[in-house]
Amino acid sequence: MILDGVLKEGDPLPSVRKVAAEFRVNPLTVLKSYQELVDEGLVESRRGLGMFVVEGARNLLLDGERQRFLEEEWPRVQEVIHRLGLSADDLLNNAPRRSKPRKKGSG
Amino acid sequence: MILDGVLKEGDPLPSVRKVAAEFRVNPLTVLKSYQELVDEGLVESRRGLGMFVVEGARNLLLDGERQRFLEEEWPRVQEVIHRLGLSADDLLNNAPRRSKPRKKGSG
DNA sequence: CATAGTGTTATAGTTAACTATAACACTATG
DNA sequence: CATAGTGTTATAGTTAACTATAACACTATG
Known part of the structure; x- marks a missing residue:
């Protein structure tokens, strides 16, 4: 979402509880995943407010993921x-040049 | 190994116990993985003898994996x-056309 | 203060995959 | 038959990830 620009820098991530509810998953599981983003320096946590995309996160992510x-x-x-x-x-190309023709169309 | 031709059709797979020893892993774990190959119809098990690459396995694998x-x-x-x-x-293509030059060489 | 929304921590239970160990079943060889 | 090599099954234990539930800590709002 950060790479695609769905989440801009400074934006809040969907809250731990909302994500947990949406995917029918334990809040702890969501929290742990979010914590990994914090560890990578992409996201910061503000207690009582939410988790936010850090300034510069997109470039950091882009470089890291590229590598x-x-x-x-x-x-x-x-x-x-x-x-x-x-x-x-x-x-x-979705139009493959005619290469060696396959023996059979299998299905 | 089958795709690369290291294992030809009819060849025996390395024995469950040998693989388990080589990778310091439980024989049961190796067996289960081998069973999956049997389920896919790529390998057959002959009790007392070993597990063998089935005739036609390479093409089956090639088509399946391609898809x-x-x-x-x-x-x-x-x-x-x-x-x-x-x-x-x-x-x-290993010869990238000159596209927009990058801003910096990062390292 | 009360409220409703955030992140966070704690405790105990569940589950799937894997481990450790032993024994069983089968085959070729001598 | 004995032997050494195969695959196979059984039992109990371990581990990492996840779940369920509750409570704690913090913030903006009124």
Whole structure:
């Protein structure tokens, strides 16, 4: 939500209790997740008021997630792509060039 | 290992006990994972002998994993790429076109 | 002060996955 | 049969994450 701009910097996060109710989950579970955001320096907690998106959170998140994605997730995704014999073409255009025709349409 | 051809069809999987020892893990845990492969029809169990890669397993796996990847994983990866302001094009072709130059080299 | 909304802490219980250990069932080999 | 290697089942214990419930602490508002 922060990355997508749904939550701007300074905005309050939906309250622990509301999220807990909406997802039928224990408030403690929500709180713990929110605390992780605090630990990452993205969110700050103001007792009695709520939890708020920190100034600069979006850039911090963007940089951090970019790094994590490029160094950890993407390499693994690339391995999978390679293992499955997929091509960049297959993935980007919804119109794959006619490659080797498949034996059968399986379903 | 099956996709990469390390395990050919008909080959025995490393025994439950060996894997358990190698990864310092309970044999039951390994067994359960192997059972999942049996449930997927990729592997068959021969009591007293071992677990073996089924004939046709590689193609079955290839088709199944292709579908799973294209329908589930890749869309999510694309969302992340988009959210992070990265380009799938740049990531797939290793030769990124010169796009907007970044403000700073961060480190 | 009372109220209604926040985050926070505490205590006890539940659950799924995993561990530890032992024993059982089966097969090829000699 | 004995042996050594397989998969399999059973029992009890451990652990991390989550749940249920209640209470505490704080803030803006009236």
